[in-house]
Amino acid sequence: MENLNSYLIVSAILFSIGTIGVLTRKNAIVIFLSIELIQNAVNLTFVAFSRHLGNLDGQVFVFFVMTVAAAEAAVGLALMIAFYNNKESIDVDDVNLMKW
């Protein structure tokens, strides 16, 4: 497949956007979204190489990554609601009770 590189470039861009988002944003939900972007980069890499190598293992892995991401979202949003109830904020600057 001659355009494998284009898929990988998109995947690398997604991965970078996600990483920058994790490092720079302050809102916990946006950080969480950025992490999901990284996982989508993982998925795209898997699918592209699965096609390229003619091997279905990668496609199967993607289904499980999506399942894991869904479970993560469920647990994560529940935790954020619990945190919001205590603090009235989901800004990571307010995650400051315990240091060092």
Add this chain to the structure above:
Amino acid sequence: MIAGDLMALMPLLILAVGSIIVLLAGAVRPGGWLYPLAIAIIAAAVVWTIAVPATAVMPGISITPFSRFFSCFLDGTGIVAMLLAAGYNRRRGIIGEEYPATLLFALAGMGTACAATDLLMLFLGLESFTFAFYVLVAIERNSDRGGEAGLKYLLNGTLSAAILGMGIALVYAGSGTLKLAELAMPGAARPFGTLVLAGSCLILFGLAFKLSLVPAHLWTADVYQGATAPVTALLSTASKGASLGVVLLLMPLFSALPAGHHILWWLALLSMLCGNLAALVQTSIKRMLAWSSVAQMGYAAMGLVAAPAGGLRAAAFYVVLYAVAGLATFGAVAVLSDDGERDAIEGYRGMGYVNPLAGAAMAVGLFSLAGIPPAGGFMAKFAVFSATLREGEITLAMVGILTALVAVFFYLRVVVTLYMRPAEGPVTAVRPLLTTEVVALVIPTAVLIFLGIYPSPLLDLLMTLLPGG
């Protein structure tokens, strides 16, 4: 799948189905009786694992003596943590079936991770027990610290999961396979390229997060402090044990890499230095133990560096003894905390006389972590250091020994507080220990002393399980 495979897989099925049963039973009739039920389910899984020595090979998962050993070990820590939690959660008002059900689910995930034969099951196993810990860490929903610890663990954990996934994707891209057996043998036909190297480094980073090795350790102290003591007991022992089991499964891949040795070397060195030095200045016992667990994992990683000289056995032995000592110390913290967490080290003044059993368990656990005989930690440190010296890693061993000497100071400071300083103020009426708490403290303490005096059965067992190193 044939009947034999099902027999071998049964312990994992018991835990997974048991988790659902506890969840459903709790919906029908909530109450404290779910804890004994969950303990019975874990005990059934342990008994089955020991009594039916079946091995099975299935797609993605294979029950081997190695995985059965780790299942027994992890289920054992699960039983102790559940015994501790039964009384503790009632005192702290944590009711509901979520705790026992999630703990069972975590154990099923750990068993899966240690039995994996391909990267897919390995990823799923690791993530399922980490998910369970996200819930367990924040189980005390109304506490500020619990919620904060949960959020910190969640954001760090999901990021490390994404990085782990990227690593697996790159390894798959470079080698065309997800099977560990094929990855372990880079055939002449397909030597490993840059992609596999990059992917393995990302996988190692994801696992370093789970083992809280420096530089992926920053979550450790906050999460340990924010979680309730029985959860910390499990998080610091079973989760580390399972992650080390996964690293042992992946060691053929890491040691085949040109840079694998150096990366592990630096992880071990930095963890020992950072962990021990940061633990020196802590005033909270849980943070002190958290930094000490960073350092302890550094010693275990030192065993991995010395893999060709029998270091893998030493690392597995080390993590077992670390886990038992962690259960004893965090167990004592859980037992000594009444309606509030007893977190400040100063709060333990004179506790060795007020509550002799908990004080003794904590002292033996701390002696073991410090590596003072006859507690088992001495044998573990001895095994790791001798493997490292056999491998010729003099610098690493020297740093390890020096940091271990530093560590003796902060471990013994707590023992001194326990026994040699009078309790503050008049001692109020002492809460009598529950039977579950007595059992949960006596088991790890007895195991520590037994393995400190007579470690050869466990060492021989590990010798047969990890013949390659």
